[in-house]
Amino acid sequence: xxxxxxxxxxxxxxxxxxxxxxLLVLIKFLFLDDSDVDKRYSRSxxxxxxxxxxxxxxxIISSLYIxxxxxxxxxxxxxxxxxxxxxxxxxxxxxxxxxxxxxVYQLKIKRKRQKIKVVNINTLxxxxxxxxxxxxxxxxxxxxxxxxxxxxxxxxxxxxxxIESPKLRKGFYAIHLKDFNNTNNTDNIQQHDENDDEEDDDDDDDxxxxxxxxxxxxxxxxxxxEFYFNSLELNSKQHMPIIQRIKFRLTRFKWDxxxxxxxxxxxxxxxxxxxxxxxxxxxxxxxxxxxxxHPMSISTKMTRKTYCPSGRVCFVYLSLPKDPSHxxxxxxxxxxxxxxAYLSYxxxxxxxxxxxxxIAKDISNYISMDQxxxxxxxxxxxxxxxxxxxxxxxxxxxxxxxxxxxVYNSTDYSFKTLPxxxxxxxxxxxxxxxxxxxxxxxxxxxxxxxxxxxxIGGDIAYEDGIGSCYQRWDEKLLFFQNTLSKNxxxxxxxxxxxxxxxxxxxxxxxxxxxxxxxxxxKIGDSAYPVHRRDPFHIHKISTHSSIVSLDSCVTxxxxxxxxxxxxxxxxxxxxxxxxxxxxxxPIFPASTPLDGKIAKLGVEYIVPxxxxxxxxxxxxxxxxxFKRTKPLRYGQISKNGTVYVGDGAWGISSNQIxxxxxxxxxxxxxxK
Numbered sequence: 001x002x003x004x005x006x007x008x009x010x011x012x013x014x015x016x017x018x019x020x021x022x023l024l025v026l027i028k029f030l031f032l033d034d035s036d037v038d039k040r041y042s043r044s045x046x047x048x049x050x051x052x053x054x055x056x057x058x059x060i061i062s063s064l065y066i067x068x069x070x071x072x073x074x075x076x077x078x079x080x081x082x083x084x085x086x087x088x089x090x091x092x093x094x095x096x097x098x099x100x101x102x103x104v105y106q107l108k109i110k111r112k113r114q115k116i117k118v119v120n121i122n123t124l125x126x127x128x129x130x131x132x133x134x135x136x137x138x139x140x141x142x143x144x145x146x147x148x149x150x151x152x153x154x155x156x157x158x159x160x161x162x163i164e165s166p167k168l169r170k171g172f173y174a175i176h177l178k179d180f181n182n183t184n185n186t187d188n189i190q191q192h193d194e195n196d197d198e199e200d201d202d203d204d205d206d207x208x209x210x211x212x213x214x215x216x217x218x219x220x221x222x223x224x225x226e227f228y229f230n231s232l233e234l235n236s237k238q239h240m241p242i243i244q245r246i247k248f249r250l251t252r253f254k255w256d257x258x259x260x261x262x263x264x265x266x267x268x269x270x271x272x273x274x275x276x277x278x279x280x281x282x283x284x285x286x287x288x289x290x291x292x293x294h295p296m297s298i299s300t301k302m303t304r305k306t307y308c309p310s311g312r313v314c315f316v317y318l319s320l321p322k323d324p325s326h327x328x329x330x331x332x333x334x335x336x337x338x339x340x341a342y343l344s345y346x347x348x349x350x351x352x353x354x355x356x357x358x359i360a361k362d363i364s365n366y367i368s369m370d371q372x373x374x375x376x377x378x379x380x381x382x383x384x385x386x387x388x389x390x391x392x393x394x395x396x397x398x399x400x401x402x403x404x405x406x407v408y409n410s411t412d413y414s415f416k417t418l419p420x421x422x423x424x425x426x427x428x429x430x431x432x433x434x435x436x437x438x439x440x441x442x443x444x445x446x447x448x449x450x451x452x453x454x455x456i457g458g459d460i461a462y463e464d465g466i467g468s469c470y471q472r473w474d475e476k477l478l479f480f481q482n483t484l485s486k487n488x489x490x491x492x493x494x495x496x497x498x499x500x501x502x503x504x505x506x507x508x509x510x511x512x513x514x515x516x517x518x519x520x521x522k523i524g525d526s527a528y529p530v531h532r533r534d535p536f537h538i539h540k541i542s543t544h545s546s547i548v549s550l551d552s553c554v555t556x557x558x559x560x561x562x563x564x565x566x567x568x569x570x571x572x573x574x575x576x577x578x579x580x581x582x583x584x585x586p587i588f589p590a591s592t593p594l595d596g597k598i599a600k601l602g603v604e605y606i607v608p609x610x611x612x613x614x615x616x617x618x619x620x621x622x623x624x625x626f627k628r629t630k631p632l633r634y635g636q637i638s639k640n641g642t643v644y645v646g647d648g649a650w651g652i653s654s655n656q657i658x659x660x661x662x663x664x665x666x667x668x669x670x671x672k
Contacts, residue, residue, distance in 0.1 A: 084388060313411075314332070315333045320493060324541075327384065329385075343360070343398050346394070347394045391418065398410040415489060430649075432649055433476065443479060448486070450491075460495060493544060501554065544581055548581050549581075583618075585622045
């Protein structure tokens with residue numbers, strides 16, 4: 001199974017913030033670092049400007065990272081891996097935590113970075129360790145009052161260190177920096193700045209710093225040790241287990257928030273409110289996000305407008321059945337669940353020149369799309385008409401009664417069954433539809449030409465297997481209903497599944513959210529669950545021809561269709577017909593290598609059947625080019641061989657480079 005395109009689109013969408021952050025890091029490294037003036041411990045104006053610049057860059061980069069992580073969570077909701085409410089909760093926690101951290105960091109709430117020489121308390125047996133100070137160095141964190149003991153006595157200081165009240169946890173103590181600054185003996189206690197381009201804090205005598213007092217085991221060497229701690233950096237990692245370091249940081253962060261609340265109450269409240277709003281708004285705004293190609297577009301639940309309002313039959317379209325001279329399959333969509341629905345149809349009797357009495361036909365089945373379409377309810381109903389007259393125009397409308405007691409009718413439509421004689425049959429073949437101006441012009445030509453049916457060889461809606469891109473199908477169904485029709489005469493469709501219906505090649509039916517639910521090509525298939533609907537089917541064209549639609553390794557590989565195709569073409573019903581084939585990915589591509597995986601499998605499994613049953617014409621798509629091969633049989637140019645034409649360009653732009661170096665192509669060109 002290949003990686004679905006939707007994952008690629010989402011990864012691009014999600015990685016943009018990370019790529020932006022990486023780009024900023026490169027710009028900073030290549031162009032904005034100034035090693036000559038940006039000295040780590042400098043207090044110059046130049047260094048202050050550089051430090052501020054670095055802070056801004058770090059803020060932007062960090063914000064992009066958080067944005068990337070948030071969109072990652074949102075994508076999990078879009079893929080239905082997580083509930084949107086879980087994503088909202090996680091997003092609020094993530095964004096709020098980041099905002100609070102940046103608030104503490106960017107406002108520089110009384111933070112300094114200093115190196116303090118700490119004397120092991122086991123060596124505190126001399127009055128010369130600390131020196132003479134009038135104020136106690138140790139603060140009682142419970143009552144916030146400094147102890148006024150005489151520090152001339154080292155034993156008194158040791159007793160103070162032994163008390164529990166100033167401890168943050170075992171081994172940490174609150175110390176007033178001003179007391180260190182006022183210490184007369186600087187030989188044993190030293191202080192200097194450790195500015196590393198991140199902050200340039202103002203002095204604050206009331207700010208607390210904490211250090212770890214590591215008590216050496218009895219019998220080990222006792223002496224002086226240096227430790228460097230603050231709320232963001234712990235350089236003495238060997239002295240603190242990871243769990244304790246995390247607890248220390250969290251506790252320190254909590255104390256910083258208390259300081260923010262004391263001095264920046266309005267900013268803190270506004271920041272939290274903004275973070276919670278973003279954490280709720282972003283997941284809701286990007287809920288059921290749709291990212292798809294041709295054209296590349298992004299839409300969300302909040303930006304989409306419905307094509308299928310309540311109280312209306314939204315889309316009506318026809319599928320060509322196996323015997324389109326005597327039967328027809330009609331599908332229509334409603335937003336309301338139908339409690340009962342039927343189609344009323346009649347035809348004009350040309351022999352007696354009158355309209356026949358209307359005949360009511362109940363829907364064969366309907367399915368709910370609630371598992372795929374999350375924005376709105378959607379029901380697809382199927383009606384199979386049998387025992388029709390060949391080459392006859394039928395007029396019909398649809399009557400719907402809903403579970404909410406609504407009753408409404410559709411517009412009047414018509415269709416024409418195929419002849420069942422040797423008369424000529426007209427049909428249009430195309431593929432890879434992009435609803436641009438060119439596609440609309442081609443659709444108008446089809447409408448004016450009024451063929452008996454239309455063949456589309458895959459890549460119909462380009463929803464890329466993404467359920468939230470359901471409106472791509474709505475737009476194409478409106479195109480079939482309005483543009484291809486003339487005077488409300490609908491044209492039956494023969495479709496082949498393309499890679500953009502499943503999101504990639506070599507997928508399963510589970511990766512196809514719409515194709516099998518929206519279209520039925522065999523009478524009776526509407527009663528079957530979706531996984532029992534085959535992607536290959538055959539259609540009889542009058543009495544002389546037939547056309548087969550195959551799956552070119554989207555949900556079924558070539559080898560899985562060989563037996564069915566051989567049996568079908570060998571049957572009495574089809575053995576004498578002129579056989580044509582349509583599928584999506586070319587076996588003889590005009591641009592990509594002929595020895596590609598799908599092409600090689602097609603040559604191995606399917607082409608021998610084309611040769612065996614002398615297939616005159618095969619319609620290929622996918623490459624957005626125009627091409628026509630010379631007649632090929634057993635891999636050689638032969639007068640009675642198969643001509644492969646294509647390659648799918650119903651308005652879609654082409655960036656492929658056509659080639660004709662193999663000698664098998666009669667004509668290859670851009671599709672213009």
